[in-house]
Amino acid sequence: MAVSLDRTKKRDAEALCIGYNDSLRKLYDGCFDSLVGYLRAHFRSCPHQAEEIAHNAFERMAAHKKPGTVDNIRAFLWRTARNMALSDLRSRRVAQRYLIESRQALGQEDDHSLTPERILSGKEQVAIAVSCLRAMPEQRRRAFILTRIEGLSHAEASETLGVSRPAVSKHVARAAADIYAALGEDTPNPEERDG
The missing domain is CATH 1.10.1740 (Rna Polymerase Sigma Factor; Chain: A)
Structure with missing residues (x-):
């Protein structure tokens, strides 16, 4: 009822x-x-x-x-x-x-100990990446720095730069590809990158 x-x-x-x-x-x-x-x-x-x-x-x-x-x-x-x-x-x-x-159970522990060789290699990679960043067009460099280094979302970076969100995504992808190429590494799959 x-x-x-x-x-x-x-x-x-x-x-x-x-x-x-x-x-x-x-x-x-x-x-x-x-x-x-x-x-x-x-x-x-x-x-x-x-x-x-x-x-x-x-x-x-x-x-x-x-x-x-x-x-x-x-x-x-x-x-x-x-x-x-x-x-x-x-x-x-x-x-x-x-x-x-x-990882420990499978015996896949990563050795993250700092050796002189690792430190030197890391410094060399940073120097190459910085040099590559300096050689990039300004918008590409700024989009990469805002999203990957300062941690802004692509939407926040698009507001800061005054460009569309897809433009920020393209700049970041191109910048990452440039840096990977400069380091002599393969560009990771889009699924492996965080956007």
């Missing part, structure tokens, strides 16, 4: 939903950037992870069955994002530990 609401109760229920959605939209507009900044600062999340966690926290809040039961919606949002970031951090640690243990 279906329960029907009289018109007044139905109108009140609709007003509550509209009011909650509007306040959630205002909260999103007003707090998203500061929430992302909080996640970056306190959990050292990369920009993409911090944005993803913040979006997920807002989604969880929007899906909350009884929004009226939350006294401080902003505190609830921050707590939700904090818990999600901690969970993400734990899962990355577990994955890293698994990778290390599986």
Whole structure:
């Protein structure tokens, strides 16, 4: 047997939903950037992870069955994002530990000890890469430095450089290919590169 609401109760229920959605939209507009900044600062999340966690926290809040039961919606949002970031951090640690243990079990331990030969080789490679970067066209060099060294996303780099995101991607790909060629190495597959 279906329960029907009289018109007044139905109108009140609709007003509550509209009011909650509007306040959630205002909260999103007003707090998203500061929430992302909080996640970056306190959990050292990369920009993409911090944005993803913040979006997920807002989604969880929007899906909350009884929004009226939350006294401080902003505190609830921050707590939700904090818990999600901690969970993400734990899962990355577990994955890293698994990778290390599986390599050890298979006898594939990497020897990362610093020997004079490795240090000299590393210095030579850095000098070649720097020389290659200096010889590049300015836009290509700046796009590469912003994304690969300073850690900006391609979207952020496109805003900084005043070019489209695909243009940034092309500049970065060409710069990486130039550097790999200068180092005498094969260019990695696109799946192996992080974008």
